[in-house]
Amino acid sequence: MSPRYPAAAERYEQFRERVWAAAGIIVRAPGSRFLPDELEIQARWFGGEYGRCFQGSEGEPVEIVQFGHWNRGAGPDFTEAAVRIDGVLRRGDIEVDPDVRDWERHGHGANPRFNGVVLHVFADQPALGRVFTRTEAHGNVAQVLLPQYSGLQGPPDFLPEAFPGRCRAPLSRMDDEEVASLLVSAAQFRLRRKSERLGAMGRATGPEQALFQGLAEALGYRHNKTSMAVLAQRCPVDELAGLDGPAREARLFGCAGFLSPEIGGGACGGDAAPYLRRLWDRWWTMRDRHEPSRLRALAWRGDGTRPLNHPHRRVGALALLLEKWEVLRELWEKPVNNSEKVVNKWLADLSHPYWDRHYSLGSKPTPKPVRIVGRDRLRDLLGNVVFPGAIGISPDRWRDYLGLGGVASNQKLRRAALRLFGPDEQRRKLFTRYYHQQQGLLQIFEDFCLEDASDCRDCPFPEQLAQWRGAEAGPSPNGGQAARAGAPFSEAGLAGAGGTASPADSAYARVG
Ligand code: SF4
Structure with missing residues (x-):
């Protein structure tokens, strides 16, 4: 039939x-x-x-x-x-x-x-x-x-964007706690490397300048990271601290190469004109001292970036962070009970009369307000710059870091989760909920997937997982790989990495 x-x-x-x-x-x-x-x-x-x-x-x-x-x-x-x-x-x-x-x-x-x-x-x-x-x-x-x-x-x-890897099978045999410990340790390793970099920069240029450059780089995203770093070096934070708000903005936009007599003269018209005029009036008085030669002009990339991430807006965001420098410094130096509360507060506080309504210098106003720094970018600023800097001062800040929520999925994260967890959507969700989990996944992806040229065949990671599990089952809670990966941190930090007491660890049970 x-x-x-x-x-x-x-x-x-x-x-x-x-x-x-x-x-x-x-x-x-x-x-x-x-x-x-x-x-x-x-x-x-x-x-x-x-x-x-x-x-x-x-x-x-x-x-x-x-x-x-x-x-x-x-x-x-x-x-x-x-x-x-x-x-x-x-x-x-x-x-x-x-x-x-x-x-x-x-x-x-x-x-x-x-x-x-x-x-x-x-x-x-x-x-x-x-x-x-x-x-x-x-x-x-x-x-x-x-x-x-x-x-x-x-x-x-x-x-399909990526195929599940050979490690998917051994990972699927590991229980949630074992996978959690692996990711936490990879995340801690990644955090430590970022902390060491900021520490080295801080010893060379001063801790606040290191923080400032780190924030500038993070705001530049991938395409404009270097230009933002150079801009932060050309406009050192201690020099900017001596200026009032409008002069700070003018110095940053001018040194970035975004101001010209035409822009300042009202060529853009519309509601942008008064703001641009103000910027130009301040830049004009300092231009001789700070304008880089044409040969040294920064190369900004606007192609392939969303209008929201236009380089003008990124520089506007950096200027706005300077307005909140004292709050940032406090965040850096003192523990926070709840990292997400900090994110929410910053979301409410970071606002600018021009940048809340414009994509670039001289653009038409947007129909609705657009956040100058969104939730994900704030989490990145905290997770990639503020906490790595803070943990170099106090290893206890690891706990603040563990409580930070994850960013919305992006291409790299999606690929990493697909390769490691395959179609197991529950695990993909469970292990990308927090920022540290995402960082742990990215670390493994970079260490193994991006190094591999054998379509997984010669990748050592799957076999290594057996050893990871063996170490997990060992007699000492801090004696396994998780603990070794966290060696530079204090015992408190290690307990968070390898043990079961961290806020994020307890969250696994809730989500799972
Ligand atoms: S390259 Fe290694 S870590 Fe990446 S998916 Fe393949 S087996 Fe897994």
Whole structure:
């Protein structure tokens, strides 16, 4: 008897969803437009449909050792891949296009972000004449023309961003406490490294300048981190402390290279004009002393960043943090009972008449107010800068750090959780709830996944987990790896890392 319509289709649909869910899923944003050609080829490529072994355009053997991660942002399509080309293992990015000519059509050949591409994969090329793939740095990129493919099947509704790793199985056999202890220890190791860096900077330039530069870097995100660091060095915190608020802003924006006579002269018009005029009037009086030469101008990147994170707003946020410097210093020096309370208070306090309503200097006002520093960024400032600095002064601050909530998921975190926990959504949630758990996951991801070029085969982490468990079961609560990873901290800190008394540890039971 044939199945009833549409019962069989529904059954198949459920089956399909289960299969894709098992690979760890990223659901496409509602309303995002499906680009059939390119996306389909990429989905098939990443799903391994074309296989791993190819012949390159020069006749050389090309083996995909590791497909890498699917890049959801600007830049090459797949990052952290490993490809053996003519017997030589190369790590880098892979670009997948429908046509070899898309490389130049899309401007990749003039874009330094594509300098790390080790393989250009495409499904079509001109019938006559060879088209080479070259980078902005004049590197020749190996090419693979995909075997004939059929466009009959549509792509899956869910596209995997990363595949579960070999360590997923041993991790799934560990109980929550064991995994928690592993993450706590990795987080503590990461925190200690950040603390050491801030300590070294503090010994060279003074603790407050180190804190200031650390905050500036964190506000710069990935793209503008260095420019923000240099800006903090060109505008030292002790010099800014001697200025009033408007002069501080003018100095920062001027040294950043964002002020000009045109901007100050009202060229932007609208409600931005009075604010820009004020900035220019103050900058004009100090310009001779502080304006860097054209050759030393900072290179800001606004491409690929959300309007909310425009470099102008980041500098505005840094100026605003200076208004609260005393509160920041107190936070650095004195324990807090509840880190999240601090975040909430700062969210309420950090406000600016211009930046609450504008994306950049001279932009039109936004329809609704936009926070100059959001909750996630505040947690990052605390978790990446303030607590690492504070813990260098007092190891007891580890407990403040443990209570800090996690940030909303991001690309790296998602990949790390998918690789380690696979489809176990409950564990992915349980172990990304707090900031330290997220940091622990990122540490493991960076230490193992990003170092691996064997598609997990040669990664030592899965085998090492058995030893971790053995150490956990050992006689001394502080005698295992967890304790060793936390050695530089005090016994109180170690108890938090390896024992069961930390606030975050008790939270595992609640969530689980
Ligand atoms: S590379 Fe190692 S740590 Fe990463 S997913 Fe594979 S086995 Fe796990």
